[in-house]
Each structure stands twice: as structure tokens, then as C-alpha cells.
Amino acid sequence: MDFTYSPGEQAMIEEYKRQGKILRQHARYWEEHESEVPPEEFPESADNPTPLLKLAIDKEGDSSGIVMGMMVTIYNSWGDTLSMKMGPGALGNAALAAAGTPEQKERWGNTRLAMSITEPGCGSDSKAVQTTAVLDGDEWVLNGDKIFVTTGVRADGVVVWATIDKSAGRAGIKSFIVMKGTPGFELVRKEKKLGIRADDTAALRFDDCRIPRDHLLGGDETVPKAGSGGFKGVMKTFNMTRPAVGAGGIGKALASHDHVTEQLAEQGFEVDWEKGRQNRSTIEQTMLETEADLEAATLTVYRAAWLSGQKKPNNLEASVAKSKGGEVARTGPQRMIEVLGAVGITHDHLVEKWLRDGRISDIYEGTGQIQRLIIAREIFGYTSAELD
């Protein structure tokens, strides 16, 4: 395992940072106009093609593509939630890739799919899904309310978790693909939030919403016996998305760190690593601790991704990465505000915004507490029934 950046990757990082700085000019507008939806492509995007294309040519083969994907996520979220050009996929596409049949991947692979699990009474405990799907002839009929659906406004469709048999508990939960425009599928509202206000988060309703039978993701209509691992299989989608959410949190914390480093340099202050602990100022100590936390969190993300790329189990590592990324997203900007002082919470700097934007990294895709539960189960060999 070697996560040293190649020259091509370093060039790409610089390009993402350069583009990130352009996007910062739009950041305040879109957070202050939360009811609007930002453009899918910013005017500058034509002059700033996605750096990924460049890297594909420069790549020297010293890290797997999946680790590189995490690096892209860190630097693509280097501060703001806006991207120069919105990507083609969303979270539901990861579920389609993980669980869809070849026909389903072919049919919906080029659409943007959100992922909808959470309900008013179902969050961390994802097996508590109340939305139902009942087979009626050759159609599924969906009923239920969903909340906090990332990209729910802009997506073409959504992967919805619903139960086909409540008495079967988690074994009865299946995923369904429902496209926008299907009668009975309503976009209820766009949520208002503390941070990531430019990112759309929707509430959805399914009211006798009929979809064809073959919209069941993976096509398996059977309810597996309890303990057969069917639900665990569904949860595996998270083993790739959790490190990515950690990476997004790291990006915001890193942006705060880098911004404050620049601010300090402008005042002629540079952190000296060589001074020794007892001779450092509080500012130096704070900067060094933040840098160390960022490095540690980044390595956990790369390790989880690397394992996935090697087709090795990464349940534990994915949760460590999510937990560390979520933590540094909270503590990093917080510490940088302390270094800036009072001005840190004004609109003169974006650090206060990145603090608010980063808070979600420790909530969605499973809160920090839930990640630590998973880590404990993995280390001590407990089932979810034994440690809940």
C-alpha cells in the first residue's frame, strides 16, 4: 500500500484547488438563496474541464483508481459543496451498480438516481422502514413518506427502500427504482438546513405509486430467512459510500486549514515543526494537531478504498474512515476559527460556512455513533442483535 501522490495526481490536486477557489466566488450566493437550485454547470466550467480527464492521461499507476476516486472527492470538496459541473450520478447510482441486474444497469445507468431510506420514524435504525411495496398483478404499489433525500430535487429518479413483508423485519426490505413523473410520486419540499445549503435535500411522498414489477432492484422477490445475510448484502453499498462521505468531510476541514495557513503566512507567521513541543505557541500546536488529524483521516479513507479495490472485506475500515472523516470535519474548521479569532465567524472568511457544511459528514450515511457501534461489533465479533 503506497498512497504517495504521483506527479500527475499532484497536478490534479492543484487544478482542483484552483477551480475550488473560482467556485468560492459563488458560495455565499447559493447558500443565501437556499430555495433556489444552483446551475448544474457554472459559466466557468467551459474554460475549466474536469481535471479527472487530465489525470487519466497523467496517471502513473501507483495507486488504484478507487483510491484516486477518494482523492478526487477530497479535493473536489475542498471547501465548498458546489462543483463546476454536476456529476452524472448520485447515491442511488452506487446502489444500482452494487445490486442491479445487468438489464437494470443498462436501462438506468445513464440516469441520476438519489437514494431514499430515511423516514420520519426511521434513521439510524434502517430496518425500521415503514414504506410499503405491495405486489398487485404486474405492478408494485408503493406507499410512504421519505425525508432527507440528497439530490432528491435534481435526480431523474430515486432508489427507494420499502418493505414487502413487515413481519419479516429487515429481511422484507427491498429497493425499488421510481422515476420522476410516475403518478403518485410527489416531491414534497426542499429541506432548509444548517449547512450544505447549495446541495439539494428533498422530502418525498409515495401515494399509491404504481411501478412495473421489474423495477425491483436486483429482481429478487423472495424474502430471505432471518440471518441469511440478505440485508447485510444491501448494507454493503455503504462500504464504498462511507469512505467517500469521510473524504468529503476531510475536504472541508483541509480547506479551512489551508486557508488559515495562508492567512497566517500573510501575517509573516509560519508553523515551525522543529521547535519541539515545549517551545511551540498555541497557534502552532493547533495547526500541527489539525494537520496530523487530517493526515490520519485521509489515510483511513485511502485504506478503506484500497481494500475495496482489492476485493477484500472493508466493513470495519469503511466505518473507521467515515468516523474519522466526520470527526475532522467538525474539529478542523472549529479549531481554525479559534486560530482566526473573532473574525473567523464573520462572512469575511468562509471557514464558518465550512464548519456548518462539514457538520453533515458526521450524520448522513450513518452518524459517528453508529460508525463506532459498527467498529465495536467488528472488533469484538458481536452481531447487531448483541450490540445495538
Ligand SMILES: Cc1cc2nc3c(=O)[nH]c(=O)nc-3n(C[C@H](O)[C@H](O)[C@H](O)COP(=O)(O)OP(=O)(O)OC[C@H]3O[C@@H](n4cnc5c(N)ncnc54)[C@H](O)[C@@H]3O)c2cc1C
Ligand atoms: C443533509 C442530509 C442529507 C441526507 N441524505 C440522505 C439520503 O440521501 N438518503 C437517506 O436515506 N437519508 C439521508 N439523510 C438521513 C441521514 O442518513 C439520517 O439523518 C441519519 O441516518 C440519522 O438518522 P436520524 O436523523 O433519524 O437520527 P436518529 O437515528 O434518530 O439518531 C438521533 C441520535 O441518536 C444517535 N443514535 C441512534 N441510535 C443509536 C445507537 N444505537 N447508539 C448510539 N447512538 C445512537 C445518533 O447517532 C444521533 O446522534 C440525510 C440527512 C441529512 C441531514
